[in-house]
Amino acid sequence: MRSARFAACANGSPATGASEAVHEMRVSVDAQLAGARLDTALAKLAGVPRTRAAAAIRAGRVLRNGEAVKGSESVAAGDRIDYEIEAPPALNALPEAIPLEIVFEDEHLLVVNKPAGMVTHPAHGAYRGTLVNALLGHVAGLPVGQGEEAALRPGLVHRLDRDTSGLLVVAKTPRALELLGRAMQQRRISRRYVGIALGVVAPASGTLTGPIGRDARNRQKMAVRANGKPAVTHYRTVEALRGATELAFELETGRTHQIRVHMAALGYPLLNDAVYGHPDRRVALPGQALHAGRLAFAHPISGVPLEFSLHPPAAYAAARELFRGP
16 A cells, blocks of 8 residues: 555544545544444545445555454544545536426426435436436536536536435526526525424424534534534424424525434434434335425516425325324
């Protein structure tokens, strides 16, 4: 193994100057990861999928305290892990013939219903089969905005988590993208969600304002952090269930995993959220019980008010019935 170019503290955050081809680093295991499998611990510390961490271990590019070990072996607090993980292949967004549920479309924009389980745009671990791939198969030449990863998000004004279903607005022209993006920044696009939280949520309604940033111990998660970005989530109870609560959420900001992080921090994680809560095998949902059910905004060109509403999918409704009980 080549000598590591970087040093990292317990949270696995790399110093600057990383190689574009290979990520090399030394990390230390903290007490919270003690007892975990090496491949699981490395994935969390390095902020990569476990499959990539496991592949690096099998290839002999990972040492625990100077020795090569199996990915199934456990780690202890204070263990030193040196590793090299190859950077993933370059991403691109290509058109694919994937069916879309189009709620509204004109020459400037379209509103779609994204199913739970579909990734919004290409990312490492999801190169194909995303909503963007489907959109490019439906509309040639979607506009690209500004930013480092803009080419992977053509037409997108906002996003939904992979396992969140519901409404998304997509711009079809550069002017529509610019104006819709400005409307989003100025909070003139109303987004309302419904979700099922575990427990009897108290108070029954309120506003959550904890700033959100990357979790210091797991780079694949977000957390409420003092140095995070401002985040505002309004919630109210829709229905008190048996051991759970259905809530309506309205967002003022659009941080990654915002509703899920805020509810977990409040002590009421969303049903079947494997990242911020725990999975529930009784439900058929692919992930958290969360649905973007209402979207309202002024048409960027005509100014005509538009409002769209969709009921949650059948799997969400079945989960809700489970908690209603007899």
